[in-house]
Amino acid sequence: MSSATPSIEVINLNTHYGDRQVLRNVSLSVNPGEIFVIMGGSGSGKTTLLNHLLGLLRPTTGTIRILGKDINTLSALELQDLRTRMGVAFQSGALFSSMSVGDNIALPLREHSDLDETTIGIVTRLKLEVVSLAGFEDLMPAELSGGMIKRAAFARAIVMDPKLLFCDEPSAGLDPVVASSIDDLILRLRDAMGMSIVVVTHDLDSTFKIADRICVLDKGEVLALDSVDAIRNSPNERIQNLLNRRTEEAEVDPDAYLRRLLGEKEKHANQPTQGRTGL
Amino acid sequence: MNAFLNWLERLGRKAASGVAEFGFAATLFGQALYWLVLGRWRRQPVRMPSVAAQAMDIGIAALPIITVLSTTIGLMLAIQGIYTLKTFGAESRVTLGVALSIVREFSPLITGILVAGRSGSALAARLGTMRINQEIDSLTVMGINPVRFLVSPPLMAMMVLMPLLTLWADLVGLFAAGLYISIELQGSLAAYADEVVTILKLNDMLHGLAKAAIFGVLVTIVGVVNGASVSGGAEGVGRMTTRSVVHAISAIVITDMIFVFLVTR
Numbered sequence: 001m002s003s004a005t006p007s008i009e010v011i012n013l014n015t016h017y018g019d020r021q022v023l024r025n026v027s028l029s030v031n032p033g034e035i036f037v038i039m040g041g042s043g044s045g046k047t048t049l050l051n052h053l054l055g056l057l058r059p060t061t062g063t064i065r066i067l068g069k070d071i072n073t074l075s076a077l078e079l080q081d082l083r084t085r086m087g088v089a090f091q092s093g094a095l096f097s098s099m100s101v102g103d104n105i106a107l108p109l110r111e112h113s114d115l116d117e118t119t120i121g122i123v124t125r126l127k128l129e130v131v132s133l134a135g136f137e138d139l140m141p142a143e144l145s146g147g148m149i150k151r152a153a154f155a156r157a158i159v160m161d162p163k164l165l166f167c168d169e170p171s172a173g174l175d176p177v178v179a180s181s182i183d184d185l186i187l188r189l190r191d192a193m194g195m196s197i198v199v200v201t202h203d204l205d206s207t208f209k210i211a212d213r214i215c216v217l218d219k220g221e222v223l224a225l226d227s228v229d230a231i232r233n234s235p236n237e238r239i240q241n242l243l244n245r246r247t248e249e250a251e252v253d254p255d256a257y258l259r260r261l262l263g264e265k266e267k268h269a270n271q272p273t274q275g276r277t278g279l
Numbered sequence: 280m281n282a283f284l285n286w287l288e289r290l291g292r293k294a295a296s297g298v299a300e301f302g303f304a305a306t307l308f309g310q311a312l313y314w315l316v317l318g319r320w321r322r323q324p325v326r327m328p329s330v331a332a333q334a335m336d337i338g339i340a341a342l343p344i345i346t347v348l349s350t351t352i353g354l355m356l357a358i359q360g361i362y363t364l365k366t367f368g369a370e371s372r373v374t375l376g377v378a379l380s381i382v383r384e385f386s387p388l389i390t391g392i393l394v395a396g397r398s399g400s401a402l403a404a405r406l407g408t409m410r411i412n413q414e415i416d417s418l419t420v421m422g423i424n425p426v427r428f429l430v431s432p433p434l435m436a437m438m439v440l441m442p443l444l445t446l447w448a449d450l451v452g453l454f455a456a457g458l459y460i461s462i463e464l465q466g467s468l469a470a471y472a473d474e475v476v477t478i479l480k481l482n483d484m485l486h487g488l489a490k491a492a493i494f495g496v497l498v499t500i501v502g503v504v505n506g507a508s509v510s511g512g513a514e515g516v517g518r519m520t521t522r523s524v525v526h527a528i529s530a531i532v533i534t535d536m537i538f539v540f541l542v543t544r
């Protein structure tokens with residue numbers, strides 16, 4: 001792939017759920033080797049945008065090019081090829097509950113490569129090592145904690161050494177040490193392998209640590225799309241509000257802030273568990 | 280009048296969603312077959328180990344209960360048959376009725392109903408859970424076709440195993456009926472076996488086995504359609520699992536009738 005073509009290119013994307021428009025005229029591009037963070041308030045359409053980038057939803061109008069290919073006109077076989085070059089870590093992990101952690105991570109290799117079992121075993125353990133889960137390959141997802149599930153999902157997402165990695169809320173629900181190690185991991189993956197990485201997150205600290213560029217979504221529209229510093233120093237009042245509102249609110253009403261933080265944390269910590277009790 | 284219009288509208292909606300569901304089922308069946316046949320060409324072959332795993336689950340694990348129930352049904356038919364024919368003093372002809380009923384009707388039916396209860400519901404629950412856990416999205420973004428990975432293996436396993444299980448049910452049922460008949464009518468088991476062999480035509484066997492294969496397809500597709508339609512968390516999974524058993528058994532009984540009507544007349 002030539003480094004001139006953007007890893008992701010979205011042009012005038014408009015999408016609806018039923019009659020309700022969720023994304024309005026979203027255009028953005030992600031350069032190769034870039035860490036691109038999508039931010040925005042709850043309900044602003046981040047997950048919806050991510051699902052479109054993954055080809056799980058079909059846009060009403062607009063074009064999405066992934067690694068130079070328009071995913072809505074691609075043949076099934078080409079799309080399959082494309083998908084082996086991208087990795088996704090879902091927010092809930094979405095590990096296959098009927099398979100051990102090791103089998104989960106090995107699955108893309110078993111399905112898409114001709115590697116023998118020994119090599120697959122080595123690669124699997126290597127990736128588990130990368131996310132500090134060495135020795136957990138024989139456990140079932142139900143036996144892992146929320147944060148471990150998230151890291152296992154991360155290992156599965158990178159097992160094929162993708163060109164493009166998507167992470168939905170990678171650090172939500174993790175303790176600060178692990179969360180920061182995930183940030184380091186994201187930086188390391190980009191530096192070592194030149195991956196382009198798209199991260200959806202609420203975490204401002206993490207965003208400022210890892211992002212090359214930030215896209216701020218607001219009510220389905222791109223409010224701003226710029227480098228970290230430019231966003232920080234943006235004269236745009238709405239962006240400043242968005243960046244500062246949290247801290248302001250915290251100062252005005254620490255109780256509400258605390259409650260919100262706790263509620264938020266609980267929600268995220270529970271999400272994988274909820275998924276699994278859905279069994 | 281208004282109530283009647285409302286009722287009519289609801290009926291219309293129900294019918295429309297029924298037709299849509301039927302279309303979904305047909306599409307799924309087509310796709311599952313497509314992957315079985317052409318998966319290799321699409322570089323996504325249906326893996327034999329996962330078919331084998333499904334087959335173990337559907338088949339071997341169901342053998343004990345199928346054995347017990349076919350024995351019971353064989354005995355039941357023999358008892359009823361002798362009782363009925365006694366009125367004409369024709370008990371000696373009981374083998375004819377028993378053998379044909381077991382092979383053509385009871386074995387495939389009881390096997391189908393059992394497999395619907397055991398494996399169809401399990402399939403619905405598994406797919407439903409995977410759906411609400413985003414595991415199906417997860418497969419899709421990995422470039423693994425969910426129909427190929429989740430539907431084709433059980434479909435193939437069912438199509439192969441249902442006839443085999445039915446054949447086993449035939450043998451067990453005929454044997455149990457034979458034991459009762461030979462004791463009750465003071466004949467020998469060998470004479471009974473001879474009689475069965477002359478009575479049963481290949482056609483009768485095939486009639487039962489073909490129905491079994493069709494029931495296998497019905498159970499799989501009904502389970503998958505219900506699992507894939509799950510919404511609303513764990514409760515939704517439970518609801519759809521129940522629904523899948525009810526639908527699968529209804530589909531089996533109705534299809535049986537249609538099949539018999541078309542083939543036998």
Ligand SMILES: Nc1ncnc2c1ncn2[C@@H]1O[C@H](COP(=O)(O)OP(=O)(O)OP(=O)(O)O)[C@@H](O)[C@H]1O
Pocket residue numbers: 017022040041042043044045046047048049
């Ligand atoms: N499956 C769906 N059907 C209908 N509407 C939906 C669906 N998913 C999301 N929406 C709506 O689309 C809008 C954007 O939702 P989305 O999940 O993309 O937000 P988000 O930015 O990811 O929010 P959060 O940070 O809370 O995850 C919301 O108004 C939501 O109600």
Ligand SMILES: [Mg+2]
Pocket residue numbers: 046047048
């Ligand atoms: Mg979201």
